[in-house]
Amino acid sequence: MSVPIAHKSKKRIRDHGEVFTHEKEVNAMLDLVKRETERIDSRFLEPACGTGNFLYEILRRKLEIVKQRYRKSQFEYEKYAIIAVSSIYGVDLLEDNVQECVDRLYKLFDEEYARLYKNKCKASCRNSVSFILSKNIIQGDALTLKTPDESKAIVFSEWNIAKDNLVKRRDYTLANLLENALPEPGSLFEILGENAFIPRPIADYPLTHFLKIGEP
Numbered sequence: 001m002s003v004p005i006a007h008k009s010k011k012r013i014r015d016h017g018e019v020f021t022h023e024k025e026v027n028a029m030l031d032l033v034k035r036e037t038e039r040i041d042s043r044f045l046e047p048a049c050g051t052g053n054f055l056y057e058i059l060r061r062k063l064e065i066v067k068q069r070y071r072k073s074q075f076e077y078e079k080y081a082i083i084a085v086s087s088i089y090g091v092d093l094l095e096d097n098v099q100e101c102v103d104r105l106y107k108l109f110d111e112e113y114a115r116l117y118k119n120k121c122k123a124s125c126r127n128s129v130s131f132i133l134s135k136n137i138i139q140g141d142a143l144t145l146k147t148p149d150e151s152k153a154i155v156f157s158e159w160n161i162a163k164d165n166l167v168k169r170r171d172y173t174l175a176n177l178l179e180n181a182l183p184e185p186g187s188l189f190e191i192l193g194e195n196a197f198i199p200r201p202i203a204d205y206p207l208t209h210f211l212k213i214g215e216p
Contacts, residue, residue, distance in 0.1 A: 021053050030057055037061045040084050047142035052101030055137075056124030059088050059105055063112055074117050078125045079165060082210050085109060085129050085158035090137045091174070093148055098139045105133055127214030132159065145175040155202065159213075167210050171203035 037043045039056050046054050070076040088105065092098050109129050113121055140147050147154065159165035161185040162168050174189040177199050208215075 011138075020052075022051070023057070026053050026057050026165075030054070030061070038065050040065055041087055043087045043089065045055055045089040045091075047091050047135065049092045049101055050092065050097050052053055052104050052137075055088050055090050055213055057105055058107060059108055061086060062087070063109065067112065067116065069111070071116055074120060077116065078122070079210055081109060082125070082128055082132065082167075082213075083159075083161060086132050086136065088133075088136060089156055090153060091140050092137075092143045093139070095139050098137055102133045102137045105137070106130055122211065124211040124214070128211060128215075131214035132157075133154065142174075145173070145178070158201075161210065162207060165210055166207040167213060169205040169213075170201040171198050171205075172201055174212065176202075178201055 004094065008069060027206050030037050033090055037044075038061050040062055043163055044058050046052075046053065047179075049055055064080060066077060066080045068086055071075060085105070090098075090101055092101065093149060101206045111128060113125070135157040141150070144150055155171050156177070158172060160170075162167045179199075
């Protein structure tokens with residue numbers, strides 16, 4: 001779990017408004033969207049993720065579904081566990097929070113993976129999960145949509161499984177994702193009563209097998 005407020009300095013709490021959300025409250029809030037938390041590919045973004053209390057529980061629920069459905073096939077479990085991990089996104093202003101969040105999410109995956117497959121676990125699968133988390137949990141300011149020094153835009157990677165177990169990665173700025181979240185006034189999509197979501201990627205990568213995502 002996260003470090004309780006009592007273990008953090010009053011100055012840090014005052015400067016950054018850190019709040020420790022208890023597990024009971026986390027689950028109560030997530031139960032409001034329970035169906036989505038149990039959909040393996042449903043994407044979640046926590047704009048002030050701290051050390052990951054909400055993201056940890058979301059991933060735990062997703063991995064439980066993956067285990068129930070695919071544990072008899074290690075290959076299928078690995079593929080859908082990676083899909084579950086790739087659906088989790090977080091931003092936090094503090095570097096140590098980001099690192100702890102990444103570590104907690106990786107440990108959650110790795111402990112379950114090791115319990116299920118023991119010495120059959122693949123380094124390639126672990127590397128893919130580690131690489132995805134490094135791209136999905138970002139240090140930045142969700143208000144300015146930039147890195148803490150405001151020198152760069154926050155960038156997230158989208159991961160989509162295509163045919164033959166290949167993954168398509170595209171990078172987007174968070175600003176662009178939010179910009180396109182709703183239709184512009186007077187647009188065709190507004191007239192049609194639809195919400196257009198057509199973000200523009202800033203980078204497009206070749207198709208890669210899901211077990212090779214973490215390779216250089």
